[in-house]
Amino acid sequence: MQRETVQEQLAKMDLDGWLLYDFQGLNPIARKLVGLRGNLLTRRWFYWIPRIGEPAIVCHRIEQHEFQSLDGRLHPFKSWDDMIRILKEVLQGATTIAMEYSPNGSIPYVSRIDGGTLEMVRNLGTRVISSADLVQYFEARWSRAQFQMHLEASRSLMRILEATFEKVKASLGVGCGVTEYELQQFMLERYVEEGLFTFSAPIVAANQNSGNPHYEPSRENSLPIRKGHFLLVDFWAKLKKPEAVYADYTWVAFLDEDIPDRYC
Numbered sequence: 001m002q003r004e005t006v007q008e009q010l011a012k013m014d015l016d017g018w019l020l021y022d023f024q025g026l027n028p029i030a031r032k033l034v035g036l037r038g039n040l041l042t043r044r045w046f047y048w049i050p051r052i053g054e055p056a057i058v059c060h061r062i063e064q065h066e067f068q069s070l071d072g073r074l075h076p077f078k079s080w081d082d083m084i085r086i087l088k089e090v091l092q093g094a095t096t097i098a099m100e101y102s103p104n105g106s107i108p109y110v111s112r113i114d115g116g117t118l119e120m121v122r123n124l125g126t127r128v129i130s131s132a133d134l135v136q137y138f139e140a141r142w143s144r145a146q147f148q149m150h151l152e153a154s155r156s157l158m159r160i161l162e163a164t165f166e167k168v169k170a171s172l173g174v175g176c177g178v179t180e181y182e183l184q185q186f187m188l189e190r191y192v193e194e195g196l197f198t199f200s201a202p203i204v205a206a207n208q209n210s211g212n213p214h215y216e217p218s219r220e221n222s223l224p225i226r227k228g229h230f231l232l233v234d235f236w237a238k239l240k241k242p243e244a245v246y247a248d249y250t251w252v253a254f255l256d257e258d259i260p261d262r263y264c
Helices: 005-013 028-034 061-067 080-090 115-122 132-139 143-175 180-194 205-209
Strands: 017-022 045-049 056-060 072-075 094-097 128-129 204-205 231-238 247-254
Touching: 005 045, 005 132, 017 028, 028 132, 045 080, 056 061, 056 080, 056 128, 056 231, 072 080, 094 115, 115 128, 128 247, 143 180, 143 231, 143 247, 180 204, 180 231, 204 205
Parallel strands: 017 094, 056 072, 094 128
Antiparallel strands: 017 045, 045 056, 204 231, 231 247
16 A cells, blocks of 8 residues: 555545554454565554554564564554553544444454454544445455456356356257256366366256255265256356456356246
8 A cells, every 4th residue: 555545545535544453364454455464473563544644553562573664653562551552642633543343343344353452442532433445445446457357257257158058958958967066067177278266166056956055066966957947057267367356157047948937
Protein backbone atom coordinates (compact mmCIF):
# COMPACT_ATOMS: atom_id res chain seq x y z
CA MET A 1 0.00 0.00 0.00
CA GLN A 2 1.13 3.52 -0.79
CA ARG A 3 0.69 5.85 2.16
CA GLU A 4 -0.58 8.71 0.00
CA THR A 5 -3.25 6.56 -1.63
CA VAL A 6 -4.50 5.27 1.72
CA GLN A 7 -4.62 8.78 3.17
CA GLU A 8 -6.52 9.97 0.14
CA GLN A 9 -9.19 7.33 0.79
CA LEU A 10 -9.27 8.14 4.50
CA ALA A 11 -9.99 11.77 3.64
CA LYS A 12 -12.78 10.78 1.24
CA MET A 13 -14.36 8.61 3.96
CA ASP A 14 -13.85 11.29 6.64
CA LEU A 15 -11.81 8.91 8.84
CA ASP A 16 -9.01 9.94 11.17
CA GLY A 17 -7.03 6.82 10.33
CA TRP A 18 -6.81 3.07 9.80
CA LEU A 19 -5.50 0.87 12.61
CA LEU A 20 -4.28 -2.47 11.31
CA TYR A 21 -3.74 -5.13 13.98
CA ASP A 22 -2.60 -8.74 14.10
CA PHE A 23 -1.66 -11.43 16.59
CA GLN A 24 -0.12 -14.66 15.31
CA GLY A 25 -1.85 -14.49 11.94
CA LEU A 26 -5.41 -13.79 13.13
CA ASN A 27 -5.66 -10.94 10.63
CA PRO A 28 -4.28 -12.02 7.24
CA ILE A 29 -5.67 -8.82 5.72
CA ALA A 30 -3.36 -6.70 7.87
CA ARG A 31 -0.33 -8.90 7.23
CA LYS A 32 -0.82 -8.80 3.47
CA LEU A 33 -1.57 -5.09 3.21
CA VAL A 34 1.40 -4.13 5.38
CA GLY A 35 3.66 -6.64 3.62
CA LEU A 36 4.54 -9.10 6.38
CA ARG A 37 3.82 -12.36 4.60
CA GLY A 38 6.15 -15.09 5.81
CA ASN A 39 7.50 -13.18 8.82
CA LEU A 40 7.70 -15.10 12.11
CA LEU A 41 5.86 -12.91 14.63
CA THR A 42 4.63 -14.15 18.00
CA ARG A 43 3.56 -10.87 19.64
CA ARG A 44 0.72 -8.52 18.81
CA TRP A 45 1.40 -5.49 16.64
CA PHE A 46 -0.41 -2.43 15.30
CA TYR A 47 0.17 -0.38 12.16
CA TRP A 48 -1.46 3.05 12.32
CA ILE A 49 -2.05 5.08 9.16
CA PRO A 50 -3.34 8.56 10.06
CA ARG A 51 -5.25 10.68 7.59
CA ILE A 52 -2.40 13.19 7.77
CA GLY A 53 1.18 12.49 8.74
CA GLU A 54 3.56 9.59 9.19
CA PRO A 55 2.38 6.04 9.94
CA ALA A 56 3.27 4.48 13.28
CA ILE A 57 4.25 0.90 14.11
CA VAL A 58 3.51 -0.35 17.62
CA CYS A 59 5.21 -3.70 18.23
CA HIS A 60 7.06 -5.66 20.89
CA ARG A 61 10.68 -4.60 21.23
CA ILE A 62 12.04 -8.12 20.65
CA GLU A 63 10.38 -8.17 17.21
CA GLN A 64 10.97 -4.58 16.10
CA HIS A 65 13.61 -5.67 13.57
CA GLU A 66 10.81 -7.34 11.53
CA PHE A 67 9.18 -3.94 10.94
CA GLN A 68 12.20 -1.77 10.17
CA SER A 69 11.64 -1.86 6.41
CA LEU A 70 8.09 -0.52 6.69
CA ASP A 71 7.06 3.07 6.10
CA GLY A 72 6.54 4.69 9.50
CA ARG A 73 8.05 5.34 12.90
CA LEU A 74 8.69 2.44 15.26
CA HIS A 75 7.19 2.53 18.76
CA PRO A 76 8.43 -0.63 20.53
CA PHE A 77 6.79 -1.70 23.81
CA LYS A 78 7.95 -4.11 26.52
CA SER A 79 4.78 -4.75 28.57
CA TRP A 80 0.99 -4.61 28.38
CA ASP A 81 0.84 -1.27 30.22
CA ASP A 82 3.58 0.05 27.97
CA MET A 83 1.65 -1.00 24.88
CA ILE A 84 -1.54 0.73 26.06
CA ARG A 85 0.35 3.93 26.88
CA ILE A 86 2.11 4.04 23.50
CA LEU A 87 -1.05 3.20 21.58
CA LYS A 88 -2.90 6.01 23.38
CA GLU A 89 -0.18 8.46 22.41
CA VAL A 90 -0.16 7.28 18.81
CA LEU A 91 -3.96 7.61 18.51
CA GLN A 92 -4.13 10.94 20.28
CA GLY A 93 -6.56 13.27 18.52
CA ALA A 94 -8.15 10.49 16.47
CA THR A 95 -11.85 10.01 17.13
CA THR A 96 -13.12 7.82 14.27
CA ILE A 97 -10.89 5.02 13.02
CA ALA A 98 -11.25 1.92 10.88
CA MET A 99 -10.33 -1.63 11.89
CA GLU A 100 -11.03 -5.13 10.54
CA TYR A 101 -14.33 -5.31 12.39
CA SER A 102 -17.84 -6.03 11.14
CA PRO A 103 -20.93 -4.99 13.13
CA ASN A 104 -22.74 -8.12 14.33
CA GLY A 105 -20.20 -10.18 12.37
CA SER A 106 -22.22 -9.59 9.20
CA ILE A 107 -19.14 -9.78 6.93
CA PRO A 108 -17.00 -12.60 8.37
CA TYR A 109 -14.26 -12.07 5.78
CA VAL A 110 -13.37 -8.74 7.37
CA SER A 111 -14.27 -9.63 10.98
CA ARG A 112 -10.72 -10.22 12.23
CA ILE A 113 -10.44 -8.22 15.47
CA ASP A 114 -11.23 -10.04 18.71
CA GLY A 115 -13.72 -8.50 21.11
CA GLY A 116 -11.16 -7.72 23.80
CA THR A 117 -8.90 -5.79 21.45
CA LEU A 118 -11.89 -3.89 20.11
CA GLU A 119 -12.88 -2.94 23.68
CA MET A 120 -9.33 -1.85 24.46
CA VAL A 121 -9.12 0.44 21.42
CA ARG A 122 -12.54 1.91 22.11
CA ASN A 123 -11.52 2.59 25.71
CA LEU A 124 -8.77 4.83 24.35
CA GLY A 125 -11.49 7.25 23.28
CA THR A 126 -12.02 6.18 19.68
CA ARG A 127 -15.06 5.19 17.66
CA VAL A 128 -14.22 2.09 15.64
CA ILE A 129 -15.98 1.47 12.34
CA SER A 130 -15.53 -1.33 9.82
CA SER A 131 -12.62 -1.13 7.39
CA ALA A 132 -14.63 -3.20 4.87
CA ASP A 133 -14.76 -0.41 2.27
CA LEU A 134 -11.03 0.21 2.62
CA VAL A 135 -10.26 -3.50 2.33
CA GLN A 136 -12.50 -3.66 -0.73
CA TYR A 137 -10.60 -0.79 -2.35
CA PHE A 138 -7.07 -1.98 -1.60
CA GLU A 139 -7.45 -5.75 -1.60
CA ALA A 140 -10.44 -6.79 -3.74
CA ARG A 141 -9.97 -4.75 -6.92
CA TRP A 142 -8.58 -6.44 -10.00
CA SER A 143 -5.86 -5.02 -12.17
CA ARG A 144 -6.40 -4.91 -15.93
CA ALA A 145 -4.08 -7.92 -16.25
CA GLN A 146 -6.10 -9.86 -13.67
CA PHE A 147 -9.33 -9.08 -15.51
CA GLN A 148 -7.83 -10.39 -18.75
CA MET A 149 -6.65 -13.57 -17.00
CA HIS A 150 -10.14 -14.02 -15.57
CA LEU A 151 -11.64 -13.75 -19.05
CA GLU A 152 -9.13 -16.22 -20.45
CA ALA A 153 -9.89 -18.72 -17.68
CA SER A 154 -13.60 -18.22 -18.34
CA ARG A 155 -13.21 -18.99 -22.03
CA SER A 156 -11.23 -22.13 -21.19
CA LEU A 157 -13.93 -23.31 -18.78
CA MET A 158 -16.61 -22.82 -21.43
CA ARG A 159 -14.63 -24.98 -23.84
CA ILE A 160 -14.35 -27.63 -21.13
CA LEU A 161 -18.09 -27.43 -20.46
CA GLU A 162 -18.90 -27.92 -24.12
CA ALA A 163 -16.58 -30.94 -24.29
CA THR A 164 -18.13 -32.33 -21.10
CA PHE A 165 -21.68 -32.15 -22.45
CA GLU A 166 -20.50 -33.70 -25.72
CA LYS A 167 -18.97 -36.51 -23.68
CA VAL A 168 -22.30 -37.11 -21.93
CA LYS A 169 -24.22 -36.95 -25.21
CA ALA A 170 -21.90 -39.46 -26.86
CA SER A 171 -22.11 -41.88 -23.92
CA LEU A 172 -25.91 -41.74 -23.91
CA GLY A 173 -25.95 -42.27 -27.67
CA VAL A 174 -24.24 -45.66 -27.39
CA GLY A 175 -26.20 -46.62 -24.28
CA CYS A 176 -23.21 -47.16 -22.00
CA GLY A 177 -23.44 -43.96 -19.97
CA VAL A 178 -20.73 -42.45 -17.81
CA THR A 179 -20.45 -42.05 -14.03
CA GLU A 180 -20.21 -38.80 -12.11
CA TYR A 181 -16.64 -39.62 -11.13
CA GLU A 182 -15.58 -40.51 -14.68
CA LEU A 183 -17.02 -37.25 -15.98
CA GLN A 184 -15.26 -35.29 -13.24
CA GLN A 185 -11.93 -36.89 -14.15
CA PHE A 186 -12.58 -36.12 -17.83
CA MET A 187 -12.97 -32.46 -16.90
CA LEU A 188 -9.76 -32.46 -14.85
CA GLU A 189 -7.85 -33.84 -17.83
CA ARG A 190 -9.17 -30.92 -19.88
CA TYR A 191 -7.98 -28.55 -17.12
CA VAL A 192 -4.44 -29.78 -17.70
CA GLU A 193 -4.77 -29.32 -21.46
CA GLU A 194 -6.04 -25.76 -20.99
CA GLY A 195 -3.30 -24.85 -18.51
CA LEU A 196 -5.70 -24.29 -15.62
CA PHE A 197 -5.27 -24.66 -11.86
CA THR A 198 -7.95 -25.46 -9.28
CA PHE A 199 -7.78 -25.94 -5.52
CA SER A 200 -10.39 -28.74 -5.73
CA ALA A 201 -12.05 -30.88 -8.36
CA PRO A 202 -15.33 -29.81 -10.01
CA ILE A 203 -18.66 -31.07 -8.71
CA VAL A 204 -20.46 -33.43 -11.08
CA ALA A 205 -23.77 -34.45 -9.53
CA ALA A 206 -26.72 -36.37 -10.95
CA ASN A 207 -30.29 -36.46 -9.64
CA GLN A 208 -30.48 -36.34 -5.82
CA ASN A 209 -26.76 -35.63 -5.48
CA SER A 210 -27.28 -32.24 -7.13
CA GLY A 211 -29.02 -31.12 -3.93
CA ASN A 212 -25.76 -31.45 -1.97
CA PRO A 213 -23.76 -28.22 -2.54
CA HIS A 214 -20.51 -29.91 -1.44
CA TYR A 215 -20.96 -33.25 -3.11
CA GLU A 216 -17.75 -35.03 -4.13
CA PRO A 217 -18.09 -38.06 -6.41
CA SER A 218 -15.58 -40.83 -5.86
CA ARG A 219 -14.58 -43.93 -7.76
CA GLU A 220 -16.33 -46.10 -5.16
CA ASN A 221 -19.43 -43.93 -4.66
CA SER A 222 -20.63 -42.42 -7.91
CA LEU A 223 -23.97 -42.49 -9.72
CA PRO A 224 -24.18 -43.48 -13.38
CA ILE A 225 -25.47 -40.68 -15.62
CA ARG A 226 -28.41 -41.91 -17.68
CA LYS A 227 -31.08 -40.61 -20.03
CA GLY A 228 -33.78 -38.74 -18.14
CA HIS A 229 -31.38 -37.68 -15.37
CA PHE A 230 -30.86 -34.18 -14.02
CA LEU A 231 -27.18 -33.19 -14.16
CA LEU A 232 -25.38 -30.40 -12.31
CA VAL A 233 -21.81 -29.32 -13.10
CA ASP A 234 -20.14 -26.83 -10.74
CA PHE A 235 -16.60 -25.93 -11.81
CA TRP A 236 -13.94 -23.29 -11.20
CA ALA A 237 -10.32 -22.66 -12.14
CA LYS A 238 -7.70 -20.01 -12.85
CA LEU A 239 -4.63 -19.72 -15.05
CA LYS A 240 -1.32 -21.01 -13.74
CA LYS A 241 0.08 -17.49 -13.48
CA PRO A 242 0.92 -15.17 -10.56
CA GLU A 243 -2.05 -13.06 -9.37
CA ALA A 244 -4.47 -15.00 -11.60
CA VAL A 245 -8.19 -14.75 -10.75
CA TYR A 246 -10.63 -17.65 -10.67
CA ALA A 247 -13.60 -18.05 -13.00
CA ASP A 248 -16.50 -20.05 -11.51
CA TYR A 249 -19.63 -21.47 -13.13
CA THR A 250 -22.57 -23.73 -12.34
CA TRP A 251 -24.58 -25.29 -15.16
CA VAL A 252 -27.46 -27.78 -15.13
CA ALA A 253 -28.93 -29.99 -17.83
CA PHE A 254 -31.84 -32.39 -18.27
CA LEU A 255 -30.73 -35.41 -20.27
CA ASP A 256 -33.66 -36.06 -22.56
CA GLU A 257 -35.45 -34.56 -25.57
CA ASP A 258 -38.24 -32.81 -23.63
CA ILE A 259 -37.74 -30.93 -20.37
CA PRO A 260 -40.57 -31.56 -17.89
CA ASP A 261 -42.37 -28.60 -16.33
CA ARG A 262 -41.41 -29.91 -12.90
CA TYR A 263 -38.57 -32.24 -12.02
CA CYS A 264 -38.34 -33.89 -8.59
